[in-house]
Amino acid sequence: MNAKRILGWLLALMLLPLPAGAGSRAESRRKLTVMIYMCGSNLESAYGSASADLDEIRAALSGVPDVTALVMAGGSEKWSAGYNPELCSFIEIGARGTRTIRTEDRKSMGSGETLAELLRKGKEDFPAENHALILWDHGGGPLEGLCWDELFSMDHLTLSELTGALKEVSFPGGLSWIGFDACLMGSAEVAEALAPYARYMIASQETEPAAGWDYRFLREAGEDSDGAETGRRIVDAYFESQEGSRDLLTMACVDLSRIGDLSRSLDRFFEPASRKVTADSFAVFSNNIARCFDWVSTSAS
Secondary structure, eight states, rough: OOHHHHHHHHHHHSSSSOOOSSSHHHTTOOOOOEEEEEEOHHHHTTHHHHHHHHHHHHHHTOOOSSEEEEEEEEEOOOOOOOOOOOEEEEEEEEEEEEEEEEEEEOTTSSHHHOOOOHHHHHHSOOOOEEEEEEEEEEHHHHOOOOOEEEETTTTTEEEHHHHHHHHHSOOOOSSEEEOOOOOTTTSHHHHHHTTTBBBEEEEOOOOTTOOOOGGGGGGGGGSHHHHHHHHHHHHHHHHTTTTTOOOOOOOOOGGGGGHHHHHHHHHHHHHHHHOOTTTTTHHHHHHHHHHHHHHHHHOOO
């Protein structure tokens, strides 16, 4: 093969397109890729909440070279940010700004397969020292799930669909953390289900106010040594942004490596307790629980 032909092949290789998220020195030293599964639902179509958070994320990551957000946006009848509701949009937000890197025909955000697609793209196209996942929308706890898609008859993710996607697309060593910008997802049941797939979970036990998370935490997330430090940033930013609120606020970062100990302790308590609950005694237990909640509500106010 002569020198001209070798030179021609080299030039052809140089002109091949690089995959999204790859190719620059900044990306080669990326510390964190945060995948955000943003099911807009009526929170976006009625209030523009998802678009407002996208603006927050964009501002937080402006000029930050070592953290990238990969957003999959869908599930809403309209977007204040201008995205086509008939499409699922993959949006890269980072130091270089915001760009839509891919669109697809709309698909249910209430499907585990849709979530798996985001995880797969984050893993393959946005390599980093650590990966994390945020699920954004309404939440209903371990029984109801989360992410109600108003374009698909309010189809939503169940807890088993969520864990199925995480099992299908695994990350070496697990995700650094999983966060829920959604109500009611901070339960022991959710934490136990996620323990095989992540090291920390950040979620609220109670409902969240309309503003949800404060995404300014992303600006310094690349400096954190582990998910626990980032979790503290998220929790602190959340409470600071709600200063003066009269809402009942909860948000916690849970070490998922400890959830097995908690589950065993709960089993030791509830197994004998369950044997004491009969048709005759159930009303007594129920009334006692109701009085406890009344006391907590009164004390909080």
